[in-house]
Amino acid sequence: MQRPAFLDLRRLEGRIVALFLGLLLLVQLGSVVLVNRSVQANAEASIDADLKTAGHRLERLLFQRVLRQHDIAVLLAADDGFRSAVGLMHQEAGTETLRDALANHAERVGAALVAFEDLEHRLVAGAGVQPGRFVGLAADLPEGAPAEGDSRLVLVDEKPYQLVRVPVRAPGPLGAVLMGFALDEDVLADLKGLTNVDALLLVRGGGPWRKPLSLEADKAPMLMEQAAQAEMGQNQARRLNLPDGDERRGRLFDLRVRGAASGVQLSALLTASVSEAIGPYNSLRWTLLALTLAGVVAFAIGSVVTARRISGPIGALARSAERLGRGDYDCPVQAPRNLGEVSELAQAFETMRQGIKAREADVHRLAFWDPLTDLPNRAQFVERLRTWLREHPQERMAVLMLDLDRFKHVNDVLGHAVGDQLLQRVAERLQAQAGSRNLLARLGGDEFALLFEGAAASQALGLAREMAQGFERPLSIGEQTIDVSAGIGIALFPDHARDADALLGHAELAMYAAKRGQHGVLLYDPAMDEGSQQSLGLLTELRRAVEQEELRLFLQPKLDLHTREVHSAEALVRWQHPTRGLVPPGLFIPFAEQTGFVRQLTAWVLRASARFAVEAEALGCPLRISVNLSTRDLLDAELPDKIRTMLQQEGARPEQLCLEITESAIMDDPARALATTEQLHAMGFRLAIDDFGTGYSSLAYLKNLPVQELKIDQSFVMAMEREADDRKIVRSTIDLAHNLGLAVVAEGIETATALALLAHWGCDEAQGYHLAKPMPAGQLPGWWQAWRAPEFRDSALGPLTTT
Incomplete structure (x- = not known):
């Protein structure tokens, strides 16, 4: 006679019944022995x-x-x-x-x-x-x-x-x-409300414990006495038995106090009732006993029924799990009825299948579509572009890349919500111009790209110009009317590249070139790529130039037109590249300013100039060295402290340096520039305004800045012999500076006539190729000792002295 399945331990039903009943009996028997012992320990541990x-x-x-x-x-x-x-x-x-x-x-x-x-x-x-x-x-x-x-x-x-x-x-x-704020009982009340723990603040050391603060004034003396008798220390929990039968556990917590006498400590005595903690456990023990008796009886019957109802549906669920593992999310999981947890498990499988299927669709959309404009994103555009190139290797095609102008300004002024609406409206307008056949995508930010199938250069340029002209019509967003423009770059297949990445890169180069030159639309030219690679290489090597001591300090002397002696010079930096030779400053300094590396260049020039000033003075050649500060330098709040530290390290004095500031640096942030220049002036530095007349500065700032010197830009000085207007500007600038109590320096002196004119008009200092070209710093002391000032007479000027 075959035994029932629930009695056969080789079957799932038998194993379920035997396991559940055995575990239940074992756990309940063990709990009778352990529960009483663990209740006390758990309550105390919890406290x-x-x-x-x-x-x-x-x-x-x-x-x-x-x-x-x-x-x-x-x-x-x-x-x-x-x-x-x-x-x-x-x-x-x-x-x-x-x-x-x-x-x-x-x-x-x-x-x-x-x-x-x-x-x-x-x-x-x-x-x-x-x-x-x-x-x-x-x-x-x-x-x-x-x-x-x-x-x-x-x-x-x-x-x-x-x-x-x-x-x-x-x-x-x-x-x-x-x-100072007195500590009151509110802190103890807050602690009681948060943790259900009573606290007593007391002072220990130098005699009996004293109570400065408590919520239980009547029990405070007993608590302190019990804690003292138990010799309770920091982070030690002890049992405290009060005379009224209130059993508590207490713990001392030392608080950090400033300026307390030696051996005196402010501590918090934290206490909690053991009776309150054990109360819930007592009811739990009786409840557990009752449940155990009922569970043994009911479990014996229910486990047999449940085991039979589980074994069949589990097989079906296992097969459904196998389908999900293979990636089949289309076949629904059938949930058996009236099977409790088994039905819930089946429903969970079905919910999981639907969730995975929905997430797969969402992931696919997020991976290939832009959620803001509902256009293809960069990943889909690149994939579609590669597919098109594989399937149409003989056809022509153009990639247009577009980037909006001043989009960051729209976000900053009107907010990102308006910026998002602007991108949506731009996407709608571009989609209407591109047509349904061509693929338009948003690559990210305010960049869009268009795959123009079958287009030659003339057709691509025509569509790009049509897009650019479309931006001449303002966009209305709510109550805001926004004028936008864009730079558009074009790369052609197969003329400019034959793979997707190169086409996108060339179109991007053309786009940035169009934005820089404000051309609107620009076709890719190989020269763009060469220039950017060369600039990138120079900037990469420039970062190592300072550490490898490839920079050189050059100095151009400045002649005092009153004493006809050289008392100062302007510091210039040159880059002695190991393979390129002497790199002109115009090739690397603009890029250093764009990337912020100009601060490291300025620091190097300041240190080299200070070191040279100290060495030259020791050789009997005292010179004041003028160093130019860029916009990024002037807006650095830590600049005065950095220069002070550098002077201390080199043993130089502030009066040995003159710091030149451009007008544009002042106008970028006048208030911040004024604060920095005032600190530098207070340190004892001579300050000068460089390239005066070429910027847009206000005379109000010139009046308020603590400067002592004004440099006239060489563009006026070099043309003043042949241009009457430039002569008027130079002479008026000299008079203006003198009226403001400023010394005047003219740069760009290339002829004796220009030198004589400046001396006649009362200019204070002059520099230029007529006097001396920039030279390595090491050559200047020898040049200074051998140099003699040229002669210049007013009588030779004739009508040039009249303006």
């Missing part, structure tokens, strides 16, 4: 974990509290009325106004102390509890926002306070505001 967490929560609450206090102090330091009170203190030699302001603010924000100290951390005025004592405790308290975890606690008369210090500037530093 210990809660106490440990509560200590960190308390520390975090104190840190958040001191952050809010710091924000209050920042508002006070920035308050115009308060800074006026500080100013009146200096003007009227009194502190009453300041003390009243401090008292009013302390009352308004609930501070126990508000004090103002000078730059030497001496008390100037204060209001509240013992200002002098708090200032002494805060001697090493840092200014500004507290670091993570720094609660800034101090003890005054065994009472805890939190201190913050904020500097006061108007605009220079005047002193600092010191604020």
Whole structure:
């Protein structure tokens, strides 16, 4: 006679029944023995974990509290009325106004102390509890926002306070505001609400434990006595038995205190009730026992029925899983009815199949379509382009690449939402012009590309110009009317390239060339690629030039037209390339400015100039070296500190250097440029405006800048002998500079007549090829000793002296 399947351990049904019943009996028998033992241990472990967490929560609450206090102090330091009170203190030699302001603010924000100290951390005025004592405790308290975890606690008369210090500037530093806030029961109440742990703040050391703060005033003495008897230390949990039968576990958590006496420590005694923790476990034990008895009976019957109902559908689910593993997401998974978890498992398989199928479709769309414009993206465009090239190797084709002008400005001014709408409208207009046959794609950002099938150069240029003309019609987005334009580059197949990547690269080069030259539409030319590769190679090698000492310092002397002596020179940089030879500065400096590498070049020139000035002075050739600062240099807030450090390292003085600033550098950010130049002027540097007359600067900025020198651009000087207008500009500039108290330097002197004219008009210094060409720095001392100034007389000028 064949045994039933649920009794056959070789069958799935038998194994399910035997396993489930055996495990249930084993677990329940073991739980009877272990549950009583583990309830107590688990409750205590849970309390210990809660106490440990509560200590960190308390520390975090104190840190958040001191952050809010710091924000209050920042508002006070920035308050115009308060800074006026500080100013009146200096003007009227009194502190009453300041003390009243401090008292009013302390009352308004609930501070126990508000004090103002000078730059030497001496008390100037204060209001509240013992200002002098708090200032002494805060001697090493840092200014500004507290670091993570720094609660800034101090003890005054065994009472805890939190201190913050904020500097006061108007605009220079005047002193600092010191604020103290008494620690109250609100912190303990917040901790109780967050962790259900009671806390008692106490002072240890130097005698019996003292209680400064507690929510349980009646139990605080007993808790401190129990904790002291248990010799509880930092991070040690102990059992505390109170006389009223309240069993607790306690833990000490030491708090960091500034300026506390030796051996004195502010600690938090954290306690939690063991009875409350064990209560839920008692009901759980009775519930578990009842469930065990009912479960053994019901499980014996239910496991047999369940095992029979599981074995059949599981086979069907296994076959469905195999289909999903093979990538077949079209065949639905049939869910058996009324099978509980098995039905849910079948439904989960079906949900998984549908989800995977939907995600496959989404991934495919995200991989090949642009979600904003609903156009093909770069990946699809490249794939379609490669497919077209494989299938039509003998046909002509053009790739047009388009990039919008000033699109970043639209995003910055009108917002990204308007920018997105603009891209959608542009996509619609381009799609209408391109037609349904040609593939239009958005490559990314504001770049679009078009695959123009069967197009020769004339047809591609015609369509590109039509697209460019289409941008002459403004786009209306909501209430905004936006004028946009674009640069379009064209690459032809097979004329310019035969593979997709090269065609896209050539079209992109032509597009950027069209944008730089504002041509609108430009056909690719191989010269574009050669120029960009050469520039990229130079920039790559330039990054190594400083480290490999390939840069050379050249100097061009400047003649003092009053004494006819050379007292200064302009610093110029040359690149001695190991294979290219001497690289002209016009080839690498513009690219250095574009990439930001010009800061490293300026630092090198400043250091080399300072070193040369020191060496030349030691040789009896004292010269002031002029160094040009770029726009990026002038807008660097750390520039004064960097130059100060460099001078200290080279042993040079500020008066040995003159820093030249271009007009464009000033106009990019006048306020920031003014702040930097004022710092450099205060350090003792001579400052000069370079290339004056070629920019767009305002005379108001020229009046306010702390400069001592003005350089007339050589474009005016070189043409003044033959152009009356240039003579008027040069002479007027000299008069203007002198009226403003500035010295004048003219560059580009190539003839004796130009030199005589400048001397006649009262120009202070001159430089140019007529006097000396730029020379390596090492040659200048010898040249300086042997050089004699040329003669120039006013009588030889004739009518040129009249403007």
